[in-house]
Amino acid sequence: MVLGMVSCNDDDDKVVPEPEPVITLDSETGVYLVKVGRQLVINPTVEHDKGAYYSWIIEGKLVGMEKSYTFSSDTCGKVFVIFRVETKNGAAEEEMRVDVAELAPPVISLMMPAGGLKVLANTDYKLNPDVQNREGATYKWTLEDQVVSTDSCYIFNQPELGHYTISLEVINEDGKGEKTIDIDVVDQMPYKVEFDKPTYFAENNERSVFSGKTIYLQPSLEYFMAPAYVWTIDGREVDNGGKALFAYTPDAAGEYTIGVKVTETANSGPQIITRNIIRTGSASVESTVKVICYGTEDSRKRPVTAASSALWNKVYEYCPAPGQFINETKTGGFLGNEITHEQAVAYAEERLKPGNVWVSLGGFGGYIVVGFDHSIENKGGFDGYDFSITGNQFEGSSEPGIVWVMQDVNGNLLPDDEWYELKGSETDKEETVQEYAVTYYRPAGPGMKVEWTDMNGKTGSIDYLIEYHSQPYYYPNWIKEDSYTLKGTCLKARNVQDPTTGFWDNQSFDWGYADNFGQDKADGDNAEAGPLQTYFKIGNAINRDGSPANLKYIDFIKVQTGTNAKSGWLGEQSTEVLSFEDKNMSK
Structure with missing residues (x-):
């Protein structure tokens, strides 16, 4: 009995060893994101790290010996970082990835007509740019050196005819984006009438037709709201019922000049139509196209x-x-x-x-x-x-x-x-x-x-x-x-x-x-x-x-x-x- 009691006391006095360290990263995925030139503090949690030595290793090189590490890089790419913890009871190690991205300053995109932006006097025109990287950004619109808005969009309206320059500045934490917009304030929109080319890169716009065949002509218009059409053949007016589509069958082989005069008939005041442009007034614009009649189809x-x-x-x-x-x-x-x-x-x-x-x-x-x-x-x-x-x-x-x-x-x-x-x-x-x-x-x-x-x-x-x-x-x-x-x-x-x-x-x-x-x-x-x-x-x-x-x-x-x-x-x-x-x- 005495021997047995001594044995039980020995078991009670045994020392339980300290557990090995355990690392928990402060990123659930183990992937961190930072931008070029910026600092990233990686601060993992470590359990059972009494008396521990810490090591941060990048590409085999020791770069840090503290429990947390401040990372920074001047180049883009993926960087793999190893964090190691050593105690007398064991060691633990975790590898993480840092994705270094470019700075993302605002980039401003604004749809502009090919012929330049023209707006009628005393007429609202909404400038509503598409801004990439706009999160947390501030806006500043400047008209002729005067700040006119700090909203993301701007309503332009001027009573005086002439040329105006608007500047937009968008700033976020990564930098600044700038855009300059030139606007001509006019009393009448630049009405346009032209015959389309058969393909985008075509050199000329002559039209061809076989003898006995009919060619169909219709001009493309810009800025018209209620157009009326008058057609001519070699300068001679012909009755086409005021229609936009003109069906022409030449009498014989040869060259013919087909003309059209398009008149704007809307005169009931400003109305909003395509591309945010408000049009009014009246105008007549002419355009011609050469039609060449050849021989038979065969x-x-x-x-x-x-x-x-x-x-x-x-x-x-x-x-x-x-x-x-x-x-x-x-x-x-x-x-x-x-x-x-x-x-x-x-x-x-x-x-x-x-x-x-x-x-x-x-x-x-x-x-x-x-x-x-x-x-x-x-x-x-x-x-x-x-x-x-x-x-x-x-x-x-x-x-x-x-x-x-x-x-x-x-x-x-x-x-x-x-x-x-x-x-x-x-x-x-x-x-x-x-x-x-x-x-x-x-x-x-x-x-x-x-x-x-x-x-x-x-x-x-x-x-x-x-x-x-x-x-x-x-x-x-x-x-x-x-x-x-x-x-x-x-x-x-x-x-x-x-x-x-x-x-x-x-x-x-x-x-x-x-x-x-x-x-x-x-x-x-x-x-x-x-x-x-x-x-x-x-x-x-x-x-x-x-x-x-x-x-x-x-x-x-x-x-x-x-x-x-x-x-x-x-x-x-x-x-x-x-x-x-x-x-x-x-x-």
Whole structure:
């Protein structure tokens, strides 16, 4: 019994060892963020650290010996930091990552008309800039050296005609952004009337028509509210019922000068219409276009020969709207140095050559123009169809492209004649908008959305998807102007999001559109988003008034993104094309 009692007392006197240290970082993820030149204090919690030695290690070098560490770096990047705690009872170690980012001063973007900003006297004009990195920022608007506002937007209104300069200064903790806006206060807006060129980069604006055919002319207007039209042929006034669209059938081959005088008839006082501009008053503006009438339609037809290819042979123009794959060097395949129209065309040609690699047309209005080494006849040799356009559409992923065709009427082997839209299932529907125009504005800094305004004064943007892309700009690098306008037919979008899954369904249209999973596609569900042809009939070509064009053949094809829509995290709807083929030559 005595021996047993002694044994129990020995157990009670045993010393329990101190536990090893335990480190808890003050970042749940173990990742810290700091900007260049700024200090970051990392202050972890350590348990059981009596008599501890602390070590902070970066790239194998001891940089600190305190319980907390103040980090700073003059260069961007990711830095891995090791924190080690040692006591006589053991050691603990944690690795963390510090992401060093650039300073983010404000970047100011403001949509400005290509011809400069003009505002009527005694009229409100709201300047509402898009400012990147605006969190916690202060604003200062200065007009002629006087501070006039400290709000994020400013209402400009001046009674005196003349030139005014407004400066905007936005300051946040990282720095300052500045923007200067020049405004001309006028008593009448600069009304403008002009005939559109067939393509954005066209050299001239002569129009061509075959003998016995009708050409349809309609000018584009700026600033008019209630225009009235008077048309002339070689200076002789003709009765067109005051309509904007003029159908002209020349009597014989030759050159004709078609003129139009547009008069503003609104005189009921100021009214607000497109682009935040308020217009009033009256004006008459004239414009002319030369129409050249050539011989018969058959005289320009280029027949199929033994050397002819069923596939397209040349890209003539590539003018996309801004979009997530424009300038993108990975999935989009750009080199990143395309700064001329010729380089952009070369990019598109190289992408299309294999026939299974897509070219993106960006948002609404973006287009591509291709040609063939022969004329494609209107004979429906492939189950009633004449040619095909390959896209990457599949069920739930249709991004419809409007298809246009052209004949080489003037015989110069260039697409500078008349475009004819191919009728589709949506052509005659009320929600389909003909002659729809969108102007895109260059963003002020990298990673910013591209803002746009349309012909009706509606505004929007092509959003920058930082999660998926890293190119600085969605705005095409080779467009020199700070804004450009694309015009075409706009369909009502059919994109819906599932409220439960969050997935987007870009629903298809019945028929008549490229990159569309409609009734006129090749067989197959194409679940892998591979190349899939859609078939087209030249007989569906229509004039600008909707009447049949009755073309015997075509020489050029244009595809143009036909919706102005975006699908959340998927980004903007943008037509993709992979190839073009004369199906009359197919076996």
